[in-house]
Amino acid sequence: MTPTPSRKALPAAQRIADKAFNALEHFLHIEAVSGIVLLLAAAIALAWANSPAADSYAHLWHLPLGFSLGDFSVSHSLHFWINDALMTVFFLVVGMEIRREIHDGALADLRQAALPLGAALGGVVAPALIYLAIAGGEGLRQGWAVPTATDIAFAVGVLALLGKSIPGCVRIFLLALAIIDDVIAVLIIALFYSGGLDPNGFLIAGAGLLLVLGFQAIGIGSAWAYVLPGALLWFGLLHTGAHPTLAGVVLGLLTPVLPTRGEAPLDSASRALEEFAERARNGESDAQQLMQPVRRLRYAQRELLPPVVRVQLALHPWVAYGIMPLFALANAGVNLDGIDLNGGGATAVMLGVALALVVGKPLGILLSSWLLVRLGWCRLPAGMNWSWLGLIGVLAGIGFTMSIFIATLAFADASLLGAAKLGVLIASALAACLGLTLGGLLVRRARAARAGASRGGDSSAQALSS
DSSP states (O other): OOOOOOTTHHHHHHHHHHHHHHHHHHHHTOHHHHHHHHHHHHHHHHHHHTSTTHHHHHHHHTOEEEEEETTEEEEEEHHHIIIIIIHHHHHHHHHHHHHHHHHHSTTTSHHHHHHHHHHHHHHHHHHHHHHHHHSOSTTTGGGTTGGGOOOHHHHHHHHHHTOTTSOHHHHHHHHHHHHHHHHHHHHHHHHHSOOSOOHHHHHHHHHHHHHHHHHHHTTOOOGGGGHHHHHHHHHHHHHHTSOTTHHHHHHHHHSOSSOOSSSOHHHHHHHHHHHHHHHHHTTOOOHHHHHHHHHHHHHHHHTTSOHHHHHHHHHHHHIIIIIHHHHHHHHSOOOGGGOOTTSTTHHHHHHHHHHIIIIIHHHHHHHHHHHHHHTTSOOOOTTOOHHHHHHHHHHTTOOHHHHHHHHHHHOOSHHHHHHHHHHHHHHHHHHHHHHHHHHHHHHHHHHHHHHHHHHHHHHHHHHHHO
């Protein structure tokens, strides 16, 4: 016979399991780790695409994947489902992040948002101009938006690697700048990289949007209920010719930032627990009767956090460790043998993208910020100096996810697309290395300054005591 575990052993095992799961959950929400995973996925893709198994890499992403229902059928490549469907979830998280910042974050107050807004605009204009100066020829200039984007996860992940000595205002400024950068990137995709719009698709998208608003009006708070309206919105935008990932941004911006109106969640939870305890004490054995307070308890638990926070936290591990690495794996595999740098403008595209990100981003951010401060329209946040802002500018040169995404929209020619991706990879690696180097120097300088101030304070205290 198998021995039954003692009652003392079971709680101990549960405690160990709880600690393990809590540690795993904490680990999955560390931004530096997600940045490293993203980098590893890109490295694997690059190695795979240039290995003897390169054909299998290209073949995998072109595999057809679809479904059918009666006479209706849909079939697209695996690459399409990753770039146009799964990335919608990534843009949903981006949209919710923007919604939160507009409600009570860096974008809630125009005066507070003015400097990162101006810096982000400078960080878009300067790279675009540098790119056009290098690759402004016919058939190449449509890639001007590739070096304008910043990868939030990668940039913040590199910043996190520098440790806790980084001032909090630096991280907040980088987040605000990257979020505004994402807003601009979304607008660029919508305005410049969507095809001719078919008005019939707007009817489908409008139906999905009305369903979302209707569900919110009647108080439906379950995220699963919005999958069907979201799918209608996505399919409608796809049918219009606009990029369907914009559906994620729209849904993210519509996600409520306040809990559903009604009884306070804590009061509702207390009442549900009391009712369940009373029914259990009275010997209630009807499962349906016992489930009533349990359902209210689940509802109260769900409403403890606003939907925009709850859904974003739930999706973060899936996006950071699933969707984004998968996107990098599917798109970062540039076959270097397939890029002809001797003709067709590939060299100009690669250099234009790389220099625009590494040089244009910090240059545009610093110049626009300096101009706004010089004119007296803005001022640097408390604890920020121009050296820290320079670090932010360098890290903003990590374009990666968004830059590669825009490149896939900008170039149909495989050689030019490969050159653009290679430029993004080179620039992102250089920007990350430069950011770590510069950040390390600034951290050591800050520590030395604090140590000097501490020694000075101790000397003053000893002088006063004597």
